[in-house]
Amino acid sequence: MTANGTLKPAELAQGQLDAYNLQDLDAHCAFFADDVVVADLNGDVTIRGMAAYRAKYVQVFADFPQNRAELVNRIVVGDTVVDHERVFRDGVNEAFQVIAIYTLAGGRIARVDFRK
Numbered sequence: 001m002t003a004n005g006t007l008k009p010a011e012l013a014q015g016q017l018d019a020y021n022l023q024d025l026d027a028h029c030a031f032f033a034d035d036v037v038v039a040d041l042n043g044d045v046t047i048r049g050m051a052a053y054r055a056k057y058v059q060v061f062a063d064f065p066q067n068r069a070e071l072v073n074r075i076v077v078g079d080t081v082v083d084h085e086r087v088f089r090d091g092v093n094e095a096f097q098v099i100a101i102y103t104l105a106g107g108r109i110a111r112v113d114f115r116k
Contacts (some may be wrong), residue, residue, distance in 0.1 A: 006107065007107065009078075009102075012031055012081070012107075013074065015027075015031050016109060017083070019031065021069060025054065028057065029053065029054055032108055032110075033050075033105065034049070035048075036049065036108075036110060036112070037112075038111070038112045040114060066089070068088050069085045069087045069088075070086045071083060079103065080103055081101075083101075085097070097116070098114055101113040
């Protein structure tokens with residue numbers, strides 16, 4: 001699946017997750033707005049803009065080459081997608097859970113709020 005501006009909210013969330021799991025940085029980033037914002041839920045903004053987003057995930061993929069996320073549950077309400085994910089840094093063990101709240105605008109993910 002590629003980000004083409006006509007995807008439904010659940011398709012955008014799934015497409016970025018699939019690209020994340022393949023560690024395909026270009027495909028993953030294509031699902032996000034150029035001015036994407038990432039924040040801790042009810043907390044500080046940790047990333048602003050695509051350059052910072054790309055740099056973060058270059059590092060994540062380099063540090064954790066077997067990294068993958070497994071979808072536990074997804075809720076879609078309008079242009080908001082809430083994913084409950086289990087993340088494995090070594091590919092199998094060391095799982096932690098996260099909630100990712102994706103806010104969509106203009107056919108892309110404009111904001112992500114994380115809760116670990």
